[in-house]
Amino acid sequence: MKQQIRMIRETENNKRIALGLFHVEASLKQAEISCTYAAEGGSDWTTDRSFDGYTIYAGVRGKSGLIRALEEKGLLLYHTKAPEGEGFYVTLISGLRLFVIVGGSDTGALYGCLELKERIEKNIRAGKKQVLPVEIAFGDAPQFRLRGPAIGLQLTKIEPPRLTYEYPITPQRFPWFYDRAMWEKFLDQILMERCNVLYLWTGLPFSSLVKVPDYPEALEVSEEVYQLNREMFNWLTDACDRRGIWLVLKFYSIHIPLPLAEARGVELLQSSITPLNADYTYKSIVEFIRSFPHIGLMVCLGEALRGTQNKTDWFIKTIIPAVKEGIEKAGLTEEPPLILRGHDCDPNAVMEQAIPLYGNLYTMWKYNGEGLTTYLPAGKWQDTHLRLSSHGQTHIMNVHVVANLEPFRYGSASFIQKCVQAGRDRMGVNGLHLYPLFFWDWPYSADKASPRLLQMDRDWMWYKAWFRYAWNPDRDPGAEELYWKEVLGSHFHCDPETAGHILQAFNDMGECAPRILRHVGITEGNRQTMSLGMSMSQFTNVKRYRPNYELWRSASTPGEQPDDYVKREISKEPHYGETPVDMARETIYFAQSALEHITTAVDRLNAAQEQAPWTKAETEE
16 A cells, blocks of 8 residues: 655745645655645644644744644654754654644745655665655754855857947847746756855846836837846746745946947946936836845946945945835835945945945855865955954855866865855855856856757756855765765766765865966966966966966965975075975876776766766866
């Protein structure tokens, strides 16, 4: 006789909880177990023992009547901290054969459902007869408040007479943006990694999304595309919200639409504040919040606008007042989140003036600049993070561009975990903003493949590792090795020993690119893509190329650069820390080790596996 499962629909019929139970039901269907449904108010579930099977219920603590009743009768107890916010607790009340998923919020309840789903699927893979985890009593909560990827509505080429970052949102430029099936796939993927934010980057979004009555010439798209964009943004906002994901739109200052610049006879590049660009931006933000009240905003005060005080004034006198008027006109009872991207400005000076004016502020600063070099950030870079985090709001680390990793895959779970720990403990961050490995051509990877590979598929481990450790940076290394072996074994359809070789290869490969850049590179900026190589002059005459000294002082391990090494060697002085010679020796060691492990894995894998040759080729390079 097949096992019977019953699900109780909570009274409020919350869409996030409904999605969570949908995923639980889908996992049970893999074991050919069907579910029936009952209403929360249909019975006294604290005493009902009439059902010959297990019952599953998910709700929010403090809102759910059933959870309240179970707690009051002493049937529902917590051996961990009671769930709050995105936290959850999953347990079986054995006498009632009732699985209870308690969320600190509706998102927490959703995450609890996903925890139950994953345990069911693990039992199925293990061939267990009882697929429901009847031994479960588990509570968990994220350590980082914000966790999510960045996607760019940007292209690799400038479109004259428009300037950098200026791309109206159209199906011709961004056909993928209108692909709802692709969005559903990616949103489901990041939901499974417990992401709660999606950052959408664009230079000037307003001229593609809203009409400003005083500036009718500012609209940069046709009426048909304008309506399509609004429909798409509303759909995307709802699709994100259903998954507990907050959509954030990022824009630069100051950019004005090309047709507006032409009509008013002004320069497209606006490097100072004027009555025109201030009024247009102000009214655009008001209209945007009225139109899309549930989308957050991220402001970059550079790169066009010049002058530190100008940038502070722009945020204080234009952005915040516009957001507040938008809130009033939209009838919102809560302030939408507003993120300050600390780039090309003095973010601390901005925050000191902004905090008294607005209550829901966030800050963001790059982790290792525009690359990934170390899990030991120091110097001015670390100090900036610590100062920003000291203001008391959520401070976000931006893993940005990672030019030194392009165009390769990167999946060193060990290195990534240390970076997330460093973000929290050395920088004071409690949010993660993650760039893809190939930002400028989303959704495609850099591979010369036909058809082109999607980054969400090719770089799945990049996303999984960062978001796994943003949820909990302190996972036990021994348990993590077992976890990743299971994940890689499932992905590559191989045994644990082979998966162990793949894991070690990924971890060894992950030591190479960061190590190279931090001791022989000349900048942490995105103009140094290591796959392009360096000239001999860049090694031997470093200062000629105006190096970014903060690469060595803030984003490297303590040590010497090539010119320092040569001077000390010639003068017979003792060397300090990691030298270029040390770097070369260790890089060769890790590269050789990675090649050995992946070669062993490839030899063990079934010849039908298609991804293994790609991985081996990258290792050999």
